[in-house]
Amino acid sequence: MKIIEAPAGWPADEATARAVQDELRGKVVLDEAGPTPGNGVVTGVDVAYDDERDVVVAAAVVLDARSLDVVEKTTAVGRISFPYVPGLLAFREIPTVLAALESLNTDPGLVVCDGYGLAHPRRFGLASHLGVLTGLPVIGVAKNPFTFTYEQPGERRGSTAALVADDSHGRETVGRALRTQDGVKPVFVSVGHRVTLDAACAHTLHLSPRYRLPETTRHADALCRQALKDISRTLEDPSRKGPRIQ
DNA sequence: GCGACAG
DNA sequence: ATCTTGTCGC
Numbered sequence: 001m002k003i004i005e006a007p008a009g010w011p012a013d014e015a016t017a018r019a020v021q022d023e024l025r026g027k028v029v030l031d032e033a034g035p036t037p038g039n040g041v042v043t044g045v046d047v048a049y050d051d052e053r054d055v056v057v058a059a060a061v062v063l064d065a066r067s068l069d070v071v072e073k074t075t076a077v078g079r080i081s082f083p084y085v086p087g088l089l090a091f092r093e094i095p096t097v098l099a100a101l102e103s104l105n106t107d108p109g110l111v112v113c114d115g116y117g118l119a120h121p122r123r124f125g126l127a128s129h130l131g132v133l134t135g136l137p138v139i140g141v142a143k144n145p146f147t148f149t150y151e152q153p154g155e156r157r158g159s160t161a162a163l164v165a166d167d168s169h170g171r172e173t174v175g176r177a178l179r180t181q182d183g184v185k186p187v188f189v190s191v192g193h194r195v196t197l198d199a200a201c202a203h204t205l206h207l208s209p210r211y212r213l214p215e216t217t218r219h220a221d222a223l224c225r226q227a228l229k230d231i232s233r234t235l236e237d238p239s240r241k242g243p244r245i246q
Numbered sequence: 247g248c249g250a251c252a253g
Numbered sequence: 254a255t256c257t258t259g260t261c262g263c
Contacts, residue, residue, distance in 0.1 A: 047253075049254055084254075086251040092254095093253075115252045125252070146252050188252085 001231070003055075004078030004099045010091070017088045021124040027132045028124070034137045034195030035110045037206040038065050043108035044216025045100065045130075047093045048228040049080065053235055056080050058096040059224035061216065062106045068207070068215045075227040076100040086146075087121050090129040101134060110195065110203060111138040112216040117192030119163050119175035121147050131193020138192030139200040140175075141214055145188060150177045157182050158205060163190065176201055180208035187212065 011017035035042075042065045047058045056078050062071040078096030082088065101108055117127030117140040127140030147167070153159040156179065163175035175190030178201050189204050191197050207214035213221075 047254085049253085051255080084253065086253090089253055120252085140252085142252050144252065147250080 001077060001234075004076055004096045006079065006081035006095050010081055010095070014085060014088060017082065017085075017091050018122065021088075021122045021129070024129065024132050025122060025124040028118075028128050029131075029194045030191065032137070032194040032196070034199045035065075035203075037199065037202045040065050041071055041106060041109040042203065042207065042216055043101070043104070043111050044214065044218075044220035045097050045111060045113045046217055046220035046224050047097060048221075048224040050228055050232050051080065053232060054080050055228070055231065055235070056093060056096050057224045057228040057231060058093065058100040059220045059227060060097070060100040060104055060108070061219040061223055062104060062108060063207075063216055063219065065109070065206070068209070070219060072104055072106045073219070073223055074100050074103045075223060076103060077227075077231055087125075089115055090126040094126070094129060094133065097130065098133065108134075108136055111136050111192075112203070112207065112214055113138060113140055113192070114217055114221075115142050116140045116146055116175065116188070117190045119146060119148055119165065119188065119190035121167060123169055123174070125190070125192075127190065127192025137194040139195050139203060140190045140192050141204050141217060142188040142190075143213070145177075148174055153177050153179045153186050155179065155183050160201060161186075163188060178204055180205060180212050180214075181210075184212045187214075
């Protein structure tokens with residue numbers, strides 16, 4: 001089992017990481033509509049951590065965009081490459097997420113990740129960072145609010161409300177709170193790279209026919225969590241081979 | 247200085 | 254993110 005390490009030159013402190021974001025922000029492409037919802041494939045990525053063993057597991061799950069059936073899934077194991085700092089999440093998980101995406105045999109199509117893209121203090125969250133590094137269209141679907149204000153969207157599925165940032169970059173709409181099911185807490189959608197906000201919301205809704213979270217993140221979440229359990233067990237007892245039940 | 251803050 | 258039992262509801 002190969003363990004992904006942070007590449008040479010990976011930021012080691014917060015100031016350097018922020019400088020990297022300021023540098024790469026200019027490479028984000030915002031004038032492309034992106035893939036059409038319901039066509040081709042869409043890939044969900046997510047990670048699970050074992051801080052005790054300094055390990056992060058990333059999962060990438062490719063779904064048929066029409067049927068939402070799983071087409072392919074992969075995982076990658078890495079060393080945690082940065083501490084958790086709000087606004088610098090990408091530096092913690094990107095090396096391992098990239099490894100998982102690169103090990104796919106299928107073209108990922110649109111990538112859906114947990115967290116934010118433009119809705120970020122420097123307008124360069126995980127979804128944008130992943131997009132710039134891979135060149136793929138990426139959107140961010142977060143479960144919790146971050147640094148912006150918003151009104152509560154209507155109670156029905158499909159209702160939205162603007163996420164408004166008011167900071168050093170000015171006052172602007174950076175995403176949308178989107179109700180994916182009647183009466184449930186909204187998810188927070190933002191553009192990552194090469195996708196429009198309208199398209200990002202349309203994809204999110206299409207990917208959430210039954211539950212609050214998109215099927216992409218549900219699959220990716222379940223996969224990386226299971227993989228982390230298996231790997232953590234192996235690391236603590238190398239004599240044991242395959243995964244054990246429970 | 248204080249509070250808030252994706253995963 | 255992760256730690257964790259029961260519990261309310263369809």
